[in-house]
Structures are given as structure tokens and as C-alpha cells.
Amino acid sequence: MRTTRTGTLTALGVCAVLAVGPLTVPAEAAVDSADLRLEQWGLDTVGAAEVWEETQGSGVTVALLDTGAVTDHPDLHSVTVGPDLTGEDLSPDSDGYGVHGTMMAGIIAAGGHGVEHTGGVMGAAPEAEILSIRVAAEPDGPGGGEVDQAALAEGIRHAVDEGAQVVCIPLPASAFSAQADQAAQDAVDYALDNGVVVVASGGADGAAVYPAAYPGVLAVGSVGPDGTLSASSSRGEHIALTAPGEEIIAPQAGGGYATVSGSDAAAAFTAGVAALIRAEYPQLQPEQVVEALLEGASSGQAGQPGHGAGTLSAPGAFKAAGTTAETVPPFDPDLAEQLADEPLVPGWVLWTGGAVLLVLLAVIGLVVLGRRSADPYDLRTKEPEQAAPERRPVRGRRRRGRGRRGVSR
Template structure:
């Protein structure tokens, strides 16, 4: 099987000698943190007062990770390289896996960890799962993805980040992904960096969260792949992250966007350990935002999905729990996840198996007639009681709160509508992060100053 990672070879911009660890003055080292505009856009300091992702394991299926990087040291588990069978935490050449790990769970370094790259979920642990690559393009035999996903699930990952694309899935791959969905793992996949309206089989697989990229104004990046399967977007332009062959890189790509969504999922899984993956997705969807002038679009939109993530809102807003699957589709032949969260008030916790059991109950025609007559008798009694109550003026409001079962508090997932959670411009920051012609993150991108997208 051939993996085509159109997301991997994002143009890393090497950081020159003045920014090497230990050789730069404090002001230069702080510039790396200052370059992380998504943390400012997310108001990460407020986010970390609510959750840091502590106790959550995020698998990064990618290049192996440099666990000795100062911004990751102590946050990377041993993991496994599925090609060699050895550990996946000693990479010193390929940058992509280390970059994704740092966006998710980097903790920085220096006094108070104020320097270097910090991830959205600095308290989470990274489980690196290395996949083969040559010349920046992975090339796995059949079953490679299945092996990686199965290892991640079997070793405690509740979030899996897959910042790569795959045009076809084998039967083994589909079974592994279905098993991950059944085990209630939150699966994140990047849409790709070709700017085309076509998503591959992995991105389109039921149960995964497909993520596109936006710039710092919240507008979709012009090279972000799109399609009806797109669920969310996240920052993906001018992203500063750690690297293995050099201290840091600067890049564009939906890979980075997916990593931010994985970090947000880790925050939520730590804060709401009883919620299912679908209910976590529900919180991200229901609190997502749209850029100025787009609040009235029909959702999900092929480019934006339900909008860009707003982690603080997802952590703190009063969002109904919703159904176990939330906005996620279930792989064919699978039932809803059995692990995690409570069923929403009024929602059924049973599925198709119950109906099948009724069909196989073996009731004969005589028993069915008897049951029917009994039901009619009970109904007659109920009618008499209701009429009597009406005469006495004792009828209360309809069940389910104001508006009946369909009113406020109703169970289940409802697609997000334009409303209070779609506030314009939350990624457009004051000062140097305002949109400027040719500036970092400007929309549309300014080719002479932007690193390449693949």
C-alpha cells in the first residue's frame, strides 16, 4: 500500500544559529513563543487554567519523534516504529512527527517554560507511532496503517492524530479504524494541501474528524483540501513548531491544523472524561466559529465544516451532552461506542440490536392479539383519566420542557446554526497579528513571504 502524504513536506524554515538552544539571548528565544499566534488566538493562558490535557495519551502516527527536544522532554512515551519494531522516540532527521507532537503537547523550556514551543495540551502525553518514509513520502506495505492504529488503541491512546493522506484503505485498515471508533478513540485526520475539492478514503472514513486549515483571520487557507466530509478547521498558516533535524520549523499545512484539533480533543477528554468521542466532537462543533461575513453560511460547509475550533468555549460553554455519536458517522456494521459518557436526557441508549431481539422473540399470533387487546384497554383508561384532569384544570406543561420534546434541552446532536458561538474574527489579533498585505498569515497568502505548503 502506498501512503501519499501531501501534507508532510511542508516547507520548514530553518531557524538560524541565533535561535539555537542555549546560544540565543532571552529575547530571541522568546520570539519562538511569540511566533505561535494560535496560542494568542485561543487565549491559551485562560484555556490552561481549565485543562492542560493531563492524563490523556495522544498517539501521533507519523515520523518518529525526538523525545530529547527541550520542548518535549518528558512528554513523549517510548512508542513503536511499525517498520522496525523498535521505539519511535529517538528521531533526529525527519521533522514532521516532532512538529505535530510539539503542537499537541509541547511544554516549552527555560524559566517557567516561557521559551520555545508550547502545545495546546502541554499536560498530555505523546505516544509516537512511527511509519516508514523515504524522501518525505511514506511508503507502507499493506496493513501498515492497521498496525499503527491497532498499536495506538492497544496502548492507551484516547486521541489519534493522523496528519497524512491515504488514497485507498485495505480491509485491514478499515477494520482497525472501525475498532478504534468502537473503542471510543477520537480520530483526527488532515484534509490535505492541494487546494482541491476531493478528500481521500482515510479523510472520508466514518468516525474520523476531517480538519482543514485557516489563517489568522479565520479564513480558509487557499491550499486546504475540502469536501462535504470536512468537519472542522484550525490554524494552519505560519505555524511555528519544534523539529528533529533543527530546533524549529515554520510551515503551512493542514497537518498542523489537525494537530491543533488533537490538542483540543486532549483538553476536553481531560476535562470531561465521561464523554464519548462523539460528544467531544459535539462540543467542538457547537462552539466553532466563522470569519467575518460568513456567519450565515449553511453548515457544514465544504471548506469550513462547522467552523474553526475555539477551545476555551468548548471547555466552558454549557453544551448539552447529546447522543453518543454526536456529529460522527458510525462505520458500517458498527454500533455506537460503548465506552464513555452518559446518554443525554431523553435520548435512547439502545440501538438496532434491540429491534432485532424483538423480531426474534418468538411471540405467536394469539399472544400478539392478547397484547393488543390489553394495550387498547390501558389506552381507554388513560383517555378517561386525561379527560378527568382537563375538567379539573390540572394539566401541566408538555414533557421535555418548553416546546415539548423538541424544545430546549432536547436530546441528540443538532447541526450548528449561526448564533452566539459564531462570533467574527476571533483569530484576528490586535497589533502584529492583524491582517496586513504581505504580512504573516495574510489572506490570501503572500507567496514571496510564505513557506511552501507541501
């Protein structure tokens, strides 16, 4: 990674404001916007703006495991400062804090500034949120930015537990390790098992380096404006994809802008596009997101050493992700969170139903108790036998004779 500072045009802006009048939009923002946007060749190559009509990454958190990111740059609108796992326990206002990480945060999610955000620079997913977790010191500082693998593993797990959907590890070449670490690999597996995409810069050497070479990690190489592989990019077989990584303009800690070169910038671009996919298709699993990124890549240099599947294309990846999503049931994260926090049946229904049930049980209990008290041995009283109905005496009928008694002739 190498950086160069770009000068601001403050004097020109002030002169323009004085010449035009106080009611006009400050010329500094307009001039800055024109110059900086024209210099964002990487953003144009990726084609992120072609996807912004669908989504700009809103609702997605990208965990940035780097040297930290500042929160006061006007182009960075949503940066949450996480823990410092380096043991230095620095804060964002400390000297030398977040030089590299702030630039990576800008490539991922810068949103410009000024009227309708026309000033400054834009990132690949301008509405995504950044969770900054400091796992490395600055490359030009003591130790050369070397990363402790235990800190890296802890950072990945912390990102997952905080709800990040994408983990980006855009470390410079000096921060890579030639040896794998089981704790770090377990942390990567933990992220994948929890639906988190893990992206890392691919390094500068041909040999596999870590964390880029851990199974499940999307390792990214760097290309220039002409699509050729950068001299500083790895030619290793672990490289799965390439992205713009030469003279990429980005926000600088302390204000202003700088350019950065290396596969670290390429990884940041890729993490931003992954955030766009996660925002639009949250039901996709990490391997499906990675497959969309690879399938949608521009295949001009695909298959050549260090190029992987080709160069990152946001529209191509978005289209591939949409095709995959047609076969995956939609998932509403807001509804899932609501169901997790609230029961399926409202509380008042449960309380009312419980009270009614208790009343019914009480009534039934009283009835049973009353019957038991009246007839403790459960003996039924026999009904009295009915007396036989009284029979009337039967009277004979007199027989009428034909003659008369006592009559003589």
C-alpha cells in the same frame, strides 16, 4: 506540508548575559520566548491558553501516527517512542527520523523550557503525553512519505491497546490514499468502540482521501491568520472543521524550530484541544467530544466549501463539552483502574472470612459425627415409664355415739 527553518538568537543571548552579569536569567531564553510566543498566532487563534486554568491535558495520551518524534527536544517533555511499522525499524537517533512528526508533537503538546517554561513554544495541550507510532517515512524521502494502509491499521490498534484517548493522524498530502481500505476502517471502528477520538488532516484535494474520509474520523482543514481557507487545504465535503495551518512554528528534530504549513498542522491543533476535553470530561464518548469541537467552533466561515462547522475554538469546545457532561454521569478513570486491579473486598477480609467459615464447618462436622457414632441407626432411647405412685391405705373414722356402753341403771 512545507517547512522553513528559523534561526536561533544565541549570539544575542550570550552578549546580553555578558553585559548584564552572571546572576541574571540567560537572555537567550527570554529573547527566544518573546519572539517565538509572538509568532504563535495559531495558538492564540485557537484560544488554548484560555482553557489552561482548567486543564492542560494532564493524564491524556495522544497517539501520534506519523514519521516518529524525537525525545530530546527541550520543549517536548513526555514523548514515548512506540513501534516503527514502516519496516525500516529506525530509532529516534537515526538520520532523517521524526522531522515531520516532531513538529506535529510540538503543536499538540510542547511545554516550553527554561525558567517556568517561558522559553520555546507551547502546544495546545502542554501536559498531554505523546505516544509516537511511526507509520510513514518523511515526505521528502524515498517514496514521498506514502503510508501503507496495513501499517496504519496496525498503528491505530496499537494506540488503542496502549490506552491512548486521542489518535492523531496528521499526514501530509503526499501520504494520503485515494482508496479506502477495509482493515484501516475496521481499525478506526475499533478505536471508536473503545472510546478513542480519531483526528486526521483533511488532505489537499477536493476529493475524499483516506484516512480522513473514513466514517468516524474528524477531518480537519487549514486556515490562515485571516480565517480564510489555505490554498493547500481541501475543499471536500469530508472536511468537518478548520484550524490554523499556515506558518505554524514548531520544534524541530535535532534542536531549534521550524515553521510548517498544511492541514497536518491544523489536525495537530485539533487533537490537542480534544486532549483538553478528554482530560476534563473523560466520561464523554468520542462522538460527544467531536460534537463539542464542532458546536464550539467559530462559525465565521461555516458552511463554505472546505470550512465545515467553522474554525477550531478551545473555549467554545470546552463550554460545549461541559454542557454535554452535565447529562453524563461522571467517570473517575483512576477509580476505575483501581477497581480493575483490586477486588472490591480486601484480600485479608476474604482470607479471614474463609478461615472462620472452615472452623465453623469443622465444629459442626465434629458434632454431627459424634452423634452418628453414638446412635448409628438414629434410634432414640425410650425413657422408662414412671411407676404409679404408692397409695396409702384409707382408714375409717370412729363414729362417736351419744350413750355409753355397759352402763345400766
